[in-house]
Amino acid sequence: MKDFIRIRGLSKKFGNFLAVDNVDLDIERGELFSILGGSGCGKTTLLRMLAGFELPTSGTIEIDGVDVTNQPPYERHVNMMFQSYAVFPHMTVEKNIGYGLRKERMPRPEIAKRVDEMLELVQLQELRSRKPDQLSGGQRQRVALARALIKQPKVLLLDEPLAALDKKLRERTQFELMNIQDELGITFVVVTHDQEEAMTLSSRIAVMDRGQFRQIGTPKEIYEFPSNRFVAEFIGTINTFRGHVAAKEEDSISVDSSEAGVTLTALGKQLVEEGQEIEIAIRPEKIFISKEKPDDGDAVCLPGVVDDLGYRGNRSLYRIRLESGKIVQVSSQNRRRSVTRFLEWDDRVWISWRPRSAVVLLD
């Protein structure tokens, strides 16, 4: 299937500053695609180029087979939900939602019908004649969403749609957004700096850093198989061990790491050479913790001391100090209910993991 949105070699310069740097991206029809990155990495700029508010310095944007690179915003079948929501303060909820259709000169009865449908979709029927200053943040967000959806755009762009909401509301709204997207089948492109939000919402994520994509993939791919150090560290927590490739076998490599104090094994047919400096990365929840040395020939086992521990209800977090002085973070599920702790400060413990849980990072 041909890609619905095709971005090729897209760049945007502000003066000498390259905000978006030669980006390629393909998004399929009906996807809920997230662009994830820290503040100032160029997410909004990329979105604004998709909407037509910024002209790219170079590159092309194609939507549904049409080159829209130089189309003004009002000619694109793309609508945007602004980070500030940008709800018109001088119009009622109804008028805000119907604005896009009035600009299309749609007959009034038809507009009224569509506005009713939208009000129902975002559950604002009772507030239809309120002005925006009489609404809560969450309600304004829904007005903005309904207003952008009513034109049935090919693509809906959402700039940090949930950032202004408090935590509880944010979680609920996340699922509402997903349901609405599912119901309407419109392609959503969401910009966010919140990795959990991106993981929950998206079918695929592009991780962005300094104007470039560092990895594009499903949430699982990005979390379990980060392709570089930036992605590995941006999404969740990860432990890394620096070392040299000591030996290469058919589907595994051995890495000498002074930080770990032992030779680490990792699976994979990565393009590494003997002697190359690389990193082995392992997520905290992939590490087992025990008082005795585990009886598992394949596992990587390291001795250490409990440096710190924290109780988080559903799981416990440990910081284990290895003999080299390196601190390793371990997270384990609290499956059993008990008042006594399994481990105390300064206990001697073993940490271990399966070689295939570890990731090889080249940069």
Added chain:
Amino acid sequence: MWRKAIIAAPYLWLLVFFLAPFAIVLRISLADPVIAQPPYSPTYSPDSFTFLLTDKLYAITYLRSVVMAAGATLLCLLLGFPMAYGIARCSPATRSMLLLLIILPFWISFLLRVYAWMGLMNNYGAINNLLMWLGVVDQPVQLMYTDFAIFVGLAYSYLPFMILPLYATLERMDLDLVEAAQDLGASRSRAFWDVTWPLARPGVIAGCLLVFIPAMGEYVIPYLLGGSESLLIGRVLFDEFFVNRDWPLASAVAVILLLLLVVPIVLLQRYQARDQEGTA
């Protein structure tokens, strides 16, 4: 205690400096002129008002004043809106620079600035010299002592009063709103009329009132720049007081002027209040 005092302060101000003088003027307007000190009788009579309302000359003068002030207000709006809009869209550093330039003329005496316009507009002044040098005209054009000169003088003097409130509202406006309108299918000009203009309206109204009200009663500019036959209400007021020493008639002129100003303000305010209730 302090709270009450602070709330009472503006009312006290209004009472002492507006309502009390108005009561005095109203009282004098209902007296008869006499040759005495003070030059009005302690009696009551509506003669001044009857005279004002029956003499067509006064009606014409009021009307001319309204037209002049409204014209100057419109001119200020046409000039001031793009200026305020432009300033509000500049970077903060440039903004304060430009605002300073707008306010700078106030450092020079008002009279001097009006005299400067006389120098510019007289038959051998800078404007005529330029026009003749360019070959647009071969005779000096009569600029001074015309209604045109009054318009120029009024618009020039009151322009900052239009720009400042406009700037204040435009500067606060969220630019995302205009982009949202464009995103939903409005062209640039459509987005301006749908979003920028209605949101700038409080500033437009404030600016128009700040220009229109003083322009209505303006005395110095028409006196210096306008012709002797161009009678405006400020001039009439001055002449009745100081030349004819007919205080009751002058007071009646002032009372009617005030009514002419207060009525549109009240109407505007009611319109705005209704607007707030959500019928836009």
